[in-house]
Amino acid sequence: MDYVRKCQPRNHWPALFVHYPLVVRYSISKEFNALEFSLTDSVLIEGLEVETVVGVYDWERTIDQRLVVDLEMAWDNRIPGRSDNVADALDYAAVSEQVNVCLKQLQPQLLERGAEVLAAELQDVFGISWLRLTLRKPGAVPTAQSVGVRIERGVR
Structure with missing residues (x-):
């Protein structure tokens, strides 16, 4: 408990x-x-790049654009910390692949939609109780490095 x-x-x-x-x-x-x-422990994945269709303009719906994902996920690291066994840990590669597949299939118009769907899917697939997700779109505004959204979902 x-x-x-x-x-x-x-x-x-x-x-x-x-x-x-x-x-x-x-x-x-x-x-x-x-x-x-x-x-409270966390697992981090930062700067994960995904190429997908994203945007509201017609020309954006015809090309792939780069999105950058940062994740902080609540995870009890005591058991893998003691066992040193990857089977006891949150699998970074599997989470990263799920992010990639989800955003490529979703092809959201809005970053907000991409963040909401991605957060729900990660929580469902991996049993993550809480996460903080940042989804950025570099180059969307010429005078900014990137634009983006950050959401927190679940209970820590």
Whole structure:
């Protein structure tokens, strides 16, 4: 069973913790048979590039354009951290391939649509309870490096 609670920082903690609540996840684990404490873990995939049809203009619907995806996904890394076995971890390659396939098949007009569908699919396929997803389209505005959307879905 997992429990999550927010702990208010104590006055004697280092200054780093004074302004930020600490999220502590503790669980009673049958495998380790102990009450364990850990900070909320994440798995990151940053700068994942996907070439697909994206955009609202007619000319955009005839060409592939580059999208860049950044993901932060809540994942309990204690078991793979102890076992050193890839089967216990969130498979980066499988997540990356799912992102690629999803966006290529979807061919969204809006980045917002691409982000929503992608987030739902990743949560469904991999059992990810919470994620933060950034979807950017470089070169969409000539005077900007990229434009994009960032969403958070689920419960951490």
